[in-house]
Amino acid sequence: MNYVIIGNSTAAVGCIEGIRKVDTKGNITVISDEPHHTYGRPLISYMLLGKTDEEHMKYRPDDFYEKNNVKTILGKKAVKIDKESKSVEIDDGSVVEYDKLLVATGSRPFVPPMAGLDSVEKVFNFMTLDDAHSLEKAIDSDCKVLVIGAGLIGLKCVEGIVDKVKSVQVVDLANRILPSILDEKGSALVQSFLEKEKGIEFTLNDSVAEFKNNTATLKSGKTINFDVLVVAVGVRPNTELISEIGGDVQRGIVVTSKSETSLEDIYAAGDCTVSHNIATDEDQIIAILPNAYLQGEAAGVNMAGGDKSFDNPVPMNAIGFFDYHIITAGAYVGDTYVAGDGQNYKCLFTSDGVLKGFIVIGDVAKAGIYTALVRNKTPLSEVDFELIKDNPQLMAMAKSYRDEKLGGTL
Amino acid sequence: MKKVWVNEEWCLGCHLCEYNCAYANSGITDMVKALKGKKINPRIRIEESDSINFAVQCRHCDDPICVKSCISGALSQNDGLITIDQSKCVGCFTCVMACPYGCIMPSDDGPMQKCELCTKNGTEPLCVKGCPNNAIVFEER
Ligand SMILES: Cc1cc2nc3c(=O)[nH]c(=O)nc-3n(C[C@H](O)[C@H](O)[C@H](O)COP(=O)(O)OP(=O)(O)OC[C@H]3O[C@@H](n4cnc5c(N)ncnc54)[C@H](O)[C@@H]3O)c2cc1C
Ligand code: SF4
Ligand code: SF4
Numbered sequence: 001m002n003y004v005i006i007g008n009s010t011a012a013v014g015c016i017e018g019i020r021k022v023d024t025k026g027n028i029t030v031i032s033d034e035p036h037h038t039y040g041r042p043l044i045s046y047m048l049l050g051k052t053d054e055e056h057m058k059y060r061p062d063d064f065y066e067k068n069n070v071k072t073i074l075g076k077k078a079v080k081i082d083k084e085s086k087s088v089e090i091d092d093g094s095v096v097e098y099d100k101l102l103v104a105t106g107s108r109p110f111v112p113p114m115a116g117l118d119s120v121e122k123v124f125n126f127m128t129l130d131d132a133h134s135l136e137k138a139i140d141s142d143c144k145v146l147v148i149g150a151g152l153i154g155l156k157c158v159e160g161i162v163d164k165v166k167s168v169q170v171v172d173l174a175n176r177i178l179p180s181i182l183d184e185k186g187s188a189l190v191q192s193f194l195e196k197e198k199g200i201e202f203t204l205n206d207s208v209a210e211f212k213n214n215t216a217t218l219k220s221g222k223t224i225n226f227d228v229l230v231v232a233v234g235v236r237p238n239t240e241l242i243s244e245i246g247g248d249v250q251r252g253i254v255v256t257s258k259s260e261t262s263l264e265d266i267y268a269a270g271d272c273t274v275s276h277n278i279a280t281d282e283d284q285i286i287a288i289l290p291n292a293y294l295q296g297e298a299a300g301v302n303m304a305g306g307d308k309s310f311d312n313p314v315p316m317n318a319i320g321f322f323d324y325h326i327i328t329a330g331a332y333v334g335d336t337y338v339a340g341d342g343q344n345y346k347c348l349f350t351s352d353g354v355l356k357g358f359i360v361i362g363d364v365a366k367a368g369i370y371t372a373l374v375r376n377k378t379p380l381s382e383v384d385f386e387l388i389k390d391n392p393q394l395m396a397m398a399k400s401y402r403d404e405k406l407g408g409t410l
Numbered sequence: 411m412k413k414v415w416v417n418e419e420w421c422l423g424c425h426l427c428e429y430n431c432a433y434a435n436s437g438i439t440d441m442v443k444a445l446k447g448k449k450i451n452p453r454i455r456i457e458e459s460d461s462i463n464f465a466v467q468c469r470h471c472d473d474p475i476c477v478k479s480c481i482s483g484a485l486s487q488n489d490g491l492i493t494i495d496q497s498k499c500v501g502c503f504t505c506v507m508a509c510p511y512g513c514i515m516p517s518d519d520g521p522m523q524k525c526e527l528c529t530k531n532g533t534e535p536l537c538v539k540g541c542p543n544n545a546i547v548f549e550e551r
Contacts, residue, residue, distance in 0.1 A: 014478070042481040046500040052482065059483040083513045290479035291507065297478070318507040327507045364503060366512030392512060394466060395457045405469060405511065407415030407547075 001026035003303055004088055004096055006078045006241065007104030008032030009041055010289050011270030012298035013060055016068050018300020028070045029096055031088065035075035036129055038064070040401075042289060044132035048160030054129070073363070078105075081241050082086055083263055100303035103253065103261070103268040104296060105238035107287060111231050116211035122228045127235070129246045138228050139165050146170075146216060146226035150177040150202065152319060154232035155194075159321050162198050169224055170200060171216070173207045173233075181317045181328045185338075186359050189345055193324050206341065237272040237285060250274060252285045257309040259299035269295035275313035279356050279374060281330035286315050312375045324402040327367040330357025330374040334392075337389050348389055353380050366392040411490035412503060412550050414454075414527065414535055416465045420545035421456075423428030426463060427537035428452040430456050431467075434528055434536035451518050463525040465537070465546055467525035468492060468513040476524075479508040484521075496521040 003019055005012045007031050014250035016028060038059040046052045049067045065072055073090065080089040087097045109125035112153025117123065124135045135157075139145065143165045147154050150172035162168050170177075176187035177194075194200045206218045217226045239253040248254040248262035252274035259267045270292035274283045301308035345360030348355060350372070355373040369392035373383065388396035394406070402408070432450035433441050454467035470492050477485040477492060484498035485505060494514075499521035505514045506522075517523035527548075528535045538548040 040482045042502065043500060046502075051500045052498070057482065061483075163537065289481050290475070290504070293478045316507055318503040320501075320503055323501075325503050327503060329507065364506060365515065367507055368505075368509035368514075369512050371507055372510035393457055394464075394511060395459055395462070402418065406464060406466065407417055 002026045002099045004098035005030045007103045009106055010292040011104035012250055013038055014293040015300035016070055018297040019304045020068050022301055022304035022306040030070055031073045031078050033077040045131055045160035047132055047157040083245050101266045102245055102299050103241055104270045106271040107235035107237045110234045110236045114208050119213050120211050120229050124230050126153055126230055126232050142166050143227045145203025145228045146224055147230045149232035155160055157230055168200050171203045171206055175205045186345055189361055194345055239272055257274050257311050258302045259295050267299040269299045277314055278312050279314045286313050314375055316371055325364045326361045327364045328359045329371045332357050412548050413470050414538055414546055414548050416546045418462050418464035420543050421463045422543050423458045425456055426540050427454050427465050430536040430540040434531045439551055453523055460532050469511055475508045476505040476514055493526050494522055494524055
């Protein structure tokens with residue numbers, strides 16, 4: 001059996017580990033245009049922060065490919081899938097044949113058209129290890145940085161560089177920061193933390209009208225001078241390999257819970273796909289690492305002839321800035337339970353008798369107990385909600401659940 | 411694989427396991443020196459109420475969502491045991507977000523810590539050894 005994987009990141013690793021649970025012999029080939037050993041993509045900001053380095057960022061040990069008998073073709077791009085001859089064409093002209101193929105191509109930065117962007121000398125994205133190295137080289141303690149985008153990636157970039165540069169300004173079209181994971185109160189709390197602790201300046205509800213060399217003129221008329229520009233307004237899934245050959249693509253590649261695409265023997269996983277969010281019952285791209293792993297793993301098991309579904313995707317994020325932590329999951333709909341003080345914040349969302357989603361900021365201990373309620377759609381009738389709303393704890397769960405998980409009387 | 415199991419009918423909520431955990435992981439041989447005057451940060455934690463108490467620590471899940479969620483590869487599963495390589499952990503809290511039992515938490519030095527069944531301490535789980543009521547046991551189930 002010949003397995004081929006396009007991409008060498010989380011979904012690819014999940015797939016390799018999934019395949020090897022079922023098939024220890026088949027040939028696995030990994031093709032990626034990034035020339036590196038697999039690394040934790042989210043770690044690039046921690047590298048700039050000095051919390052890790054290239055050696056420790058390796059997502060799997062040095063002997064990972066060897067141990068799993070994986071052939072790697074790195075620094076090369078897959079340019080075309082031929083579903084008739086079941087092969088993948090690579091940019092050096094070579095061709096790799098597959099019996100089962102995984103597309104784990106992730107996403108790429110989206111750079112909206114902005115007038116005068118060409119005149120800016122130092123422009124960076126923040127997606128890859130190479131991006132992070134280039135950015136690191138371009139900054140110094142005298143440098144003024146402008147970041148376009150106050151989402152997860154933009155703000156993690158800010159965290160990584162703010163102590164190394166003179167100033168950081170952040171501009172976003174949205175009227176608040178981290179709008180994809182926070183509610184208004186949460187956004188305000190985190191914004192004021194970043195302003196007070198690190199002097200980061202936010203200009204919200206605004207966007208760049210024009211760049212002229214090192215000056216950005218915003219729609220509001222405000223001008224910002226900068227030395228280095230980081231564009232982090234969003235990402236676009238890499239779906240072309242599948243759409244070009246007639247596979248079903250709706251924003252992302254459409255897959256089943258077994259990670260099958262609409263094309264025979266072709267699977268897809270990770271940020272390039274759409275998942276079925278069980279908290280909202282809607283299809284969406286859930287661009288988070290756990291999702292990529294779980295989808296990749298399911299793909300691998302199924303490619304190797306096993307049977308595995310990943311049935312409960314939900315958005316869930318852990319993000320922190322300078323030891324101020326945020327954990328969120330699920331959907332923000334239904335009744336709310338709100339608690340907090342100036343530093344900590346919690347909002348639980350309940351509807352249809354289940355915990356639909358939550359936001360916790362500051363004190364995030366044991367938040368995974370909430371996440372499990374969301375992912376498992378645990379009926380709140382089985383849970384002591386009065387107890388658990390104050391503190392996540394197993395005491396609030398049914399005794400039968402505790403007995404099963406923790407021990408009980410034999 | 412042998413795991414630590416708790417019988418909540420027998421757990422007295424005496425917190426001895428928490429102290430034994432802190433001692434076992436302190437790297438200090440003298441128990442008094444290891445614990446005296448220190449605020450302990452154990453990997454096993456008692457939950458208590460008026461009527462019941464029980465100790466909770468990593469369940470060494472067969473399908474470990476923490477490992478599959480870890481952004482750095484710091485967490486791994488080896489023959490059923492879930493361990494952490496603290497040198498790789500960046501303290502992102504994704505595993506805290508993921509663990510359904512609240513069993514992984516920051517260490518005093520920053521990276522996460524979790525119960526590793528005393529495999530790095532050269533002993534059988536000390537929490538079990540010291541439990542005065544045999545409420546926690548270390549066995550195959
Ligand atoms: C700065 C940053 C911080 C983040 N922080 C977090 C976080 O804290 N928590 C979290 O859950 N998620 C986080 N994410 C998101 C997380 O990194 C992604 O969800 C995860 O990496 C998705 O994995 P993947 O395998 O689907 O794709 P990717 O990691 O995007 O990898 C896809 C790979 O395929 C390669 N590729 C694409 N097309 C081709 C081709 N045609 N031929 C060859 N190779 C190709 C790409 O170059 C890339 O290397 C963060 C992302 C960024 C950028
Ligand atoms: S830390 Fe939590 S999720 Fe991970 S193996 Fe232990 S109990 Fe399971
Ligand atoms: S806090 Fe450490 S162990 Fe937990 S997910 Fe992040 S890197 Fe992994």
